[in-house]
Amino acid sequence: MRKITKEAIEQAEQIIKPYIxxxxxxxxxxxxxxxxxxxxxxxxxxxxxxAFKIRGGMHATLQxxxxxxLNGVATHSSGNHAQAxxxxxxxxxxxxxxxxxxxxxxxxxxAVRGYGADVIIxxxxxxxxxxxxxxxxxxxxxxxIHPFDNDDVITGQATCLKEFxxxxxxxxxxxxxxxxxxxxxxTCLAAHYFKPGLKVYGGEPEGAADAVLSIKxxxxxxxxxxxxxxxxxxxxxxxxxxxxxxxxxxxILLVSDxxxxxxxxxxxxxxxxxxxxxxxxxFAAALKNPALFKxxxxxxxxxxxxxxxxxxxxxxxxxxxxIH
Amino acid sequence: MRKITKEAIEQAEQIIKPYIxxxxxxxxxxxxxxxxxxxxxxxxxxxxxxAFKIRGGMHATLQxxxxxxLNGVATHSSGNHAQAxxxxxxxxxxxxxxxxxxxxxxxxxxAVRGYGADVIIxxxxxxxxxxxxxxxxxxxxxxxIHPFDNDDVITGQATCLKEFxxxxxxxxxxxxxxxxxxxxxxTCLAAHYFKPGLKVYGGEPEGAADAVLSIKxxxxxxxxxxxxxxxxxxxxxxxxxxxxxxxxxxxILLVSDxxxxxxxxxxxxxxxxxxxxxxxxxFAAALKNPALFKxxxxxxxxxxxxxxxxxxxxxxxxxxxxIH
Numbered sequence: 001m002r003k004i005t006k007e008a009i010e011q012a013e014q015i016i017k018p019y020i021x022x023x024x025x026x027x028x029x030x031x032x033x034x035x036x037x038x039x040x041x042x043x044x045x046x047x048x049x050x051a052f053k054i055r056g057g058m059h060a061t062l063q064x065x066x067x068x069x070l071n072g073v074a075t076h077s078s079g080n081h082a083q084a085x086x087x088x089x090x091x092x093x094x095x096x097x098x099x100x101x102x103x104x105x106x107x108x109x110x111a112v113r114g115y116g117a118d119v120i121i122x123x124x125x126x127x128x129x130x131x132x133x134x135x136x137x138x139x140x141x142x143x144x145i146h147p148f149d150n151d152d153v154i155t156g157q158a159t160c161l162k163e164f165x166x167x168x169x170x171x172x173x174x175x176x177x178x179x180x181x182x183x184x185x186x187t188c189l190a191a192h193y194f195k196p197g198l199k200v201y202g203g204e205p206e207g208a209a210d211a212v213l214s215i216k217x218x219x220x221x222x223x224x225x226x227x228x229x230x231x232x233x234x235x236x237x238x239x240x241x242x243x244x245x246x247x248x249x250x251x252i253l254l255v256s257d258x259x260x261x262x263x264x265x266x267x268x269x270x271x272x273x274x275x276x277x278x279x280x281x282x283f284a285a286a287l288k289n290p291a292l293f294k295x296x297x298x299x300x301x302x303x304x305x306x307x308x309x310x311x312x313x314x315x316x317x318x319x320x321x322x323i324h
Numbered sequence: 325m326r327k328i329t330k331e332a333i334e335q336a337e338q339i340i341k342p343y344i345x346x347x348x349x350x351x352x353x354x355x356x357x358x359x360x361x362x363x364x365x366x367x368x369x370x371x372x373x374x375a376f377k378i379r380g381g382m383h384a385t386l387q388x389x390x391x392x393x394l395n396g397v398a399t400h401s402s403g404n405h406a407q408a409x410x411x412x413x414x415x416x417x418x419x420x421x422x423x424x425x426x427x428x429x430x431x432x433x434x435a436v437r438g439y440g441a442d443v444i445i446x447x448x449x450x451x452x453x454x455x456x457x458x459x460x461x462x463x464x465x466x467x468x469i470h471p472f473d474n475d476d477v478i479t480g481q482a483t484c485l486k487e488f489x490x491x492x493x494x495x496x497x498x499x500x501x502x503x504x505x506x507x508x509x510x511t512c513l514a515a516h517y518f519k520p521g522l523k524v525y526g527g528e529p530e531g532a533a534d535a536v537l538s539i540k541x542x543x544x545x546x547x548x549x550x551x552x553x554x555x556x557x558x559x560x561x562x563x564x565x566x567x568x569x570x571x572x573x574x575x576i577l578l579v580s581d582x583x584x585x586x587x588x589x590x591x592x593x594x595x596x597x598x599x600x601x602x603x604x605x606x607f608a609a610a611l612k613n614p615a616l617f618k619x620x621x622x623x624x625x626x627x628x629x630x631x632x633x634x635x636x637x638x639x640x641x642x643x644x645x646x647i648h
Contacts (some may be wrong), residue, residue: 045596
């Protein structure tokens with residue numbers, strides 16, 4: 001029997017409410033005019049820690065027993081889940097152990113340390129990450145909270161679409177990014193319970209196209225190659241997220257890095273908000289598929305805003321042109 | 325007798341209300357924690373055309389007689405005032421003639437043309453701008469609306485602080501940027517009428533330090549040199565704005581370009597919103613002067629978000645450091 005029920009999502013919303021923001025839904029007239037799509041943006045870039053991951057991280061942590069909480073939580077992540085657990089640790093007054101590969105940007109390590117978490121630096125490969133985490137868990141007794149292969153995490157992420165539908169009940173479709181599939185699984189289940197019939201799409205980079213293959217074959221596939229600026233979406237699905245997504249998703253839509261950059265620029269220039277590349281993948285996918293979305297009310301989960309602004313020079317080089 | 329009365333500002337608010345956004349006031353816990361200042365940000369970067377200038381531009385245009393409106397409006401500007409008049413022209417269905425120096429970024433010319441305005445490109449010096457504008461006005465009969473040396477424009481800008489005080493009546497101080505002085509004059513007068521005793525500061529770049537000199541000498545002074553990334557604040561005051569500011573301002577605070585970049589980065593990384601360099605000058609000034617603002621409720625007018633993102637590479641170069 002599935003643990004992630006309608007009631008579980010409703011409870012999750014109440015449990016995490018004191019610790020998170022109810023993020024705003026933004027609209028933008030000029031983007032609607034140029035696309036012919038009626039867009040609604042759920043701004044999780046304004047969420048605590050700058051990303052939706054606090055929903056799942058906080059919810060999973062709050063499911064632990066007092067005995068478990070005493071020993072703290074642990075994970076391996078260089079991304080937003082690391083910050084989510086670190087923040088949960090700070091707020092709840094418990095230890096958080098975060099294993100981060102030595103390739104992690106200093107700004108992310110600093111952010112995690114800023115919340116008072118213990119950062120353990122390891123070699124930048126999957127085996128080293130898992131091995132180091134195992135040692136940390138054995139030594140400390142901390143509970144490992146996986147970034148997405150965890151029902152309590154997925155239940156937490158599902159609260160995002162629930163809130164979104166409360167603000168904009170008339171949505172025709174919703175698009176979320178797909179990396180490991182935690183957010184997309186939660187979005188699928190929230191749609192299933194709270195608005196059956198709502199179309200749910202995943203947006204995936206061409207340079208990390210594992211989900212689209214996995215849905216097709218029915219088993220967890222690796223991407224043929226990994227090369228994308230959407231650095232939060234490089235992970236493969238798990239059996240758990242694949243099963244949920246396969247059952248409920250309408251489709252997975254692929255976009256190129258050039259399309260991601262164009263979408264990023266549109267959000268920066270028209271909406272005046274900072275989002276990360278992974279987060280605009282669904283928006284880029286909607287723009288790329290007008291036949292699916294034109295004239296519809298389309299919800300975009302803007303999943304996060306933790307971007308390294310020193311990369312803008314690469315993404316948006318000066319053109320040097322003067323035409324007038 | 326001064327034309328900009330309390331009633332004029334109240335009327336202006338009603339007149340422009342259908343055409344502008346009531347912009348949100350944002351707060352940020354982490355910025356408050358690291359500064360020890362209780363900041364409130366009035367987000368005019370989310371305003372129509374991406375800047376407060378629509379307030380004054382729209383208000384001044386709506387003061388014209390039907391006969392004047394028939395011939396349209398004109399100005400010389402490469403910045404947000406150009407967009408404001410172009411947008412007013414579009415909305416009201418009248419002609420807008422915008423003289424822009426040939427040094428203007430293509431993106432700004434495109435934006436103005438996008439609103440349907442006539443763009444007249446001239447040489448990039450003050451004499452050419454004024455001469456070209458004179459010819460346009462003679463030929464078309466359009467009414468020249470100055471970016472700041474105009475009571476109706478200043479009255480429009482004053483509506484911003486009025487709204488701000490309605491949201492946060494307990495402000496101890498407010499800071500606004502100072503270029504030509506239109507926004508700062510409006511802010512001074514709104515404070516005078518709606519919250520006497522509120523401290524009003526102008527933020528000015530060291531690389532365009534004319535206002536601070538003009539206040540001291542009592543006459544309109546030029547900056548000793550012009551060199552700043554705050555490209556919206558390079559103008560000198562006019563007699564009109566100097567008189568208002570000199571009478572009401574608490575002080576003008578100077579900041580360096582390095583301080584502007586650090587403030588810009590803080591807003592991008594912590595608040596996840598896009599603002600332009602000119603617009604963070606007051607915030608940088610508040611951070612630089614903790615003795616004035618610590619423990620106080622400080623309002624910052626985030627004046628606009630029209631920034632050329634291809635410049636981020638220069639402002640925030642990759643550090644290349646790995647320390648952990």
